[in-house]
Amino acid sequence: MLRKPQLRLVVTFHTTAEALKTEQVARQLGLEGRLIPVPQALSAGCGLAWSGPPETETDLKHALREAEVIPEQLVTLTI
Amino acid sequence: MxxxxxxxxxxxxxxxxxxxxxxxxxxxxxxxxxxxxxxxxxxxxxxxxxxxxxxxxxxxxxxxxxxxxxxxxxxxxxxxxxxxxxxxxxxxxxxxxxxxxxxxxxxxxxxxxxxxxxxxxxxxxxxxxxxxxxxxxxxxxxxxxxxxxxxxxxxxxxxxxxxxxxxxxxxxxxxxxxxxxxxxxxxxxxxxxxxxxxxxxxxxxxxxxxxxxxxxxxxxxxxxxxxxxxxxxxxxxxxxxxxxxxxxxxxxxxxxxxxxxxxxxGRETLYRQEMELAKSFIQGVRDIPGVTLYGDVDAPQRTAVVSFNLGEEDAGEVADVLAEEFGICTRAGAHCAPLIHEALGTSQRGAVRVSFSHRNTPQDVAQAIEAVKQLACRLEI
The missing domain is CATH 3.40.640.10 (Type I PLP-dependent aspartate aminotransferase-like (Major domain))
Known part of the structure; x- marks a missing residue:
């Protein structure tokens, strides 16, 4: 194990453009989180996922709706 | 240059x-x-x-x-x-x-x-x-x-x-x-x-x-x-x-x-600057004997592209002299647009195209006009 597993909110996307748009809106809102490679447990169209603390879920969902980004998956899992 | x-x-x-x-x-x-x-x-x-x-x-x-x-x-x-x-x-x-x-x-x-x-x-x-x-x-x-x-x-x-x-x-x-x-x-x-x-x-x-x-x-x-x-x-x-x-x-x-x-x-600001230069060039060369301008040069909306010929000279020759003797870079030929040259009647010799940027200067235009004048005199048109 390289790192201590943590419970994280993980969002995957159909396109890289959507991933970058998510990073942008999350930053604008000051949400803690960053782009990561898609975890093996998930499969996604885009190789990038956004990961943040689980408590960001509500704010992030709202931001995604505002930005008209439809995630491929939005899950909480231990990675 | x-x-x-x-x-x-x-x-x-x-x-x-x-x-x-x-x-x-x-x-x-x-x-x-x-x-x-x-x-x-x-x-x-x-x-x-x-x-x-x-x-x-x-x-x-x-x-x-x-x-x-x-x-x-x-x-x-x-x-x-x-x-x-x-x-x-x-x-x-x-x-x-x-x-x-x-x-x-x-x-x-x-x-x-x-x-x-x-x-x-x-x-x-x-x-x-x-x-x-x-x-x-x-x-x-x-x-x-x-x-x-x-x-x-x-x-x-x-x-x-x-x-x-x-x-x-x-x-x-x-x-x-x-x-x-x-x-x-x-x-x-x-x-x-x-x-x-x-x-x-x-x-x-x-x-x-x-x-x-x-x-x-x-x-x-x-x-x-x-x-x-x-x-x-x-x-x-x-x-x-x-x-x-x-x-x-x-x-x-x-x-x-x-x-x-x-x-x-501002796109419009930059556009106005280059159009002022193009208009100055048009005004400066349109009455030079032997100059033929192509297209509707007085159209209210156009880009800063001006094509011309000088007498019966080959456009490539004119562009080459402009570059060699006057240090002015233009583009001669058919410009990869064959059908409009057919319409303009310039299929054989093409045209000399000058095109301006907002980063050109009025001095650039003045020198280009002077060069065309000198070439027209040389041709004794």
């Missing part, structure tokens, strides 16, 4: 463009290919460029700005991605070979092609569109601004026509993006094709196409996309769907700087 060939490429770029390219070469990795910091930096740069282009060209969604290496690739993608054998397509005699040749090639495969004629001033008549309509007409492909005369086509009118008849409308904005108002939504264009290295002031090797939300294109090239790696088929989503292979992130960093410069200084 006086550079009067902006219609070929924007040699006179703001310094921020080259700086951005160099900085990108030293700081970014491969865009859309992984999640380490350098890759993300490249992806962010490319995304910022999409946003800037979308803002300037009135594109509803930056994700629908798809990058290519030039306008020719963008036009081939649009034309071959929308039309095929059995379709009827209307284009015009104003077009560059980057429009004509893909259409000619499709015509060899069974596409029906109508080319609207240009008059002796190099203008088309929009009313000809209605007469050209057939039951199987699928679209119109049209230049926004001529790379030979600088005259402008009423693309909004053609956009309305296309909407009324449920046709695709492909606009070649190679000479107008960054110069004239190009707004995909106002134009009603299905696809707007642009190059990065002319009016947008970016580096060569950049360009793209803006695809309207209701339009789906077959990709010209498929391959690496950074997404859906196990699928046999290339992903359909834009922009990846039309961007197989690694993007020119270094060039796009430069394009971002160029578009940013235009947005900061």
């Amino acid at each position: 006086i550079y009067l060939d902006a219609a070929a490429t924007s040699f006179l770029k703001p310094p921020c463009v080259a700086q951005a390219v160099v900085e990108a070469m030293e700081t970014v990795g491969s865009p859309g290919r992984g999640a380490h910091p350098l890759t993300l930096s490249a992806s962010r740069t490319v995304w910022a460029c999409r946003e800037a282009v979308a803002q300037l060209l009135g594109v509803s969604d930056p994700a629908r700005v798809c990058f290519t290496n030039n306008s020719t690739t963008a036009l081939n993608t649009a034309i071959c991605g929308l039309f095929g054998p059995g379709d009827h397509v209307i284009t015009t005699a104003l077009e560059h070979n980057s429009v004509l040749r893909p259409l000619y090639r499709l015509a060899e495969q069974g596409l029906e092609l109508t080319i609207l004629p240009a008059d002796e001033q190099g203008m088309i008549c929009c009313e000809d569109l209605s007469r050209a309509l057939r039951p199987n007409t699928r679209g119109v492909v049209c230049n926004h601004a001529s790379n030979v005369t600088g005259n402008v086509v009423d693309v909004e009118k053609i956009g309305v026509f296309c909407r009324e008849h449920d046709l695709y409308f492909v606009v070649d904005a190679s000479q107008s993006a960054g110069v004239l108002e190009v707004n995909q939504q106002t134009m009603g264009a299905s696809v707007v094709c642009f190059t990065g290295h002319k009016g947008l002031l970016g580096p060569q090797g950049t360009g793209g196409l803006c695809v309207a939300p209701d339009v789906t294109l077959r990709p010209l090239v498929v391959g690496g996309s950074g997404v859906h790696s196990y699928d046999h088929r290339h992903p359909a989503q834009l922009p990846e769907g039309l961007e197989a292979g690694t993007l020119n992130a270094h060039g796009l960093a430069g394009l971002l700087a160029g578009v940013g410069y235009i947005l900061e200084h």
Whole structure:
């Protein structure tokens, strides 16, 4: 194990453009989180996922709706 | 040296463009290919460029700005991605070979092609569109601004026509993006094709196409996309769907700087500056004996492109003397636009094209006028 597993909110996307748009809106809102490679447990169209603390879920969902980004998956899992 | 060939490429770029390219070469990795910091930096740069282009060209969604290496690739993608054998397509005699040749090639495969004629001033008549309509007409492909005369086509009118008849409308904005108002939504264009290295002031090797939300294109090239790696088929989503292979992130960093410069200084302001120079040149040479100007040089809206000939001289000879003796860079020949030269009656000898940038100076114009005067005297016209 390289790192201590943590419970994280993980969002995957159909396109890289959507991933970058998510990073942008999350930053604008000051949400803690960053782009990561898609975890093996998930499969996604885009190789990038956004990961943040689980408590960001509500704010992030709202931001995604505002930005008209439809995630491929939005899950909480231990990675 | 006086550079009067902006219609070929924007040699006179703001310094921020080259700086951005160099900085990108030293700081970014491969865009859309992984999640380490350098890759993300490249992806962010490319995304910022999409946003800037979308803002300037009135594109509803930056994700629908798809990058290519030039306008020719963008036009081939649009034309071959929308039309095929059995379709009827209307284009015009104003077009560059980057429009004509893909259409000619499709015509060899069974596409029906109508080319609207240009008059002796190099203008088309929009009313000809209605007469050209057939039951199987699928679209119109049209230049926004001529790379030979600088005259402008009423693309909004053609956009309305296309909407009324449920046709695709492909606009070649190679000479107008960054110069004239190009707004995909106002134009009603299905696809707007642009190059990065002319009016947008970016580096060569950049360009793209803006695809309207209701339009789906077959990709010209498929391959690496950074997404859906196990699928046999290339992903359909834009922009990846039309961007197989690694993007020119270094060039796009430069394009971002160029578009940013235009947005900061104001497209209209820059356009007015270069048009003042072009108008001065027209006024300065139009009464010189032996000078023939082409196109409607007094049109209220045009670009800073002026083509002329001197007496019966070969245009290439005139351009060569301008370069060798006066240090003035112009472009002679057919300008890859054969049909408009046929309409202008300049197929044999071509024309000398001078094209201005807002970064040229009134002194550049004065020297160019003086050079033409001297050449006319030398010819004893």
